[in-house]
Amino acid sequence: MSLVRYVSFILFFFNVLFAIDAYQTHHLPVSLTNLAREPVVRLANTKLYYEESARDRSKEELSTTIRQIYLLRDKLHNKDSREVIDMALPSLVQLHYDLKADTGHVDMNERFVKMLLALSYVQVRYAQTACAQQKTAEVHTSLRTAMSIIRRALFLSDGTKRDFEISIYAEMFDLLKSNVSHEETAERLAAILDEIRDLEVSFHH
Numbered sequence: 001m002s003l004v005r006y007v008s009f010i011l012f013f014f015n016v017l018f019a020i021d022a023y024q025t026h027h028l029p030v031s032l033t034n035l036a037r038e039p040v041v042r043l044a045n046t047k048l049y050y051e052e053s054a055r056d057r058s059k060e061e062l063s064t065t066i067r068q069i070y071l072l073r074d075k076l077h078n079k080d081s082r083e084v085i086d087m088a089l090p091s092l093v094q095l096h097y098d099l100k101a102d103t104g105h106v107d108m109n110e111r112f113v114k115m116l117l118a119l120s121y122v123q124v125r126y127a128q129t130a131c132a133q134q135k136t137a138e139v140h141t142s143l144r145t146a147m148s149i150i151r152r153a154l155f156l157s158d159g160t161k162r163d164f165e166i167s168i169y170a171e172m173f174d175l176l177k178s179n180v181s182h183e184e185t186a187e188r189l190a191a192i193l194d195e196i197r198d199l200e201v202s203f204h205h
Helices: 004-012 013-024 033-051 055-075 079-101 109-132 136-154 159-176 180-204
Strands: none
Touching: 033 055, 033 109, 033 136, 055 079, 055 109, 079 109, 079 180, 109 136, 109 159, 109 180, 136 159, 136 180, 159 180
């Protein structure tokens, strides 16, 4: 993406975030969309209850989230999506242990961002499969869901990692509004997947 396009995107970035979520409600989800969305909501609830000192509710939400993510993982048919989920799951399991042990204040943000990136990867990977089958509507629906998930991550991130997330979001947004061939769409989806995976891996170094 050119610097001019990137800067232009940033200028209206926060305006389009909420517009896309509103637009998204009028589209039927692809098969994995709801499975990916519910853990996203529950992660937000986990953090909210924790900050409100409702620790038991926070633990319950996180426990349900972990179970739902395992369910999602079992339904994935591609190895790379399962691998990305597997990279993020241990930190959530450790967080659940920390909450149960009540060891003091815990920082949830980085752990949640890792899982949100993994869930967005699953959606983009599904979009890639749909693209190969020339199912344009499903490609767009999966991309919108991935963008919604990345948006959640943005509010928990900072520094260079947040900059990379903005760039990934911008690439998705640009692809959504571009009228390009299936071949170019496939290439750009592959590049987005590489960017998400590279960012995910960076949390483990």
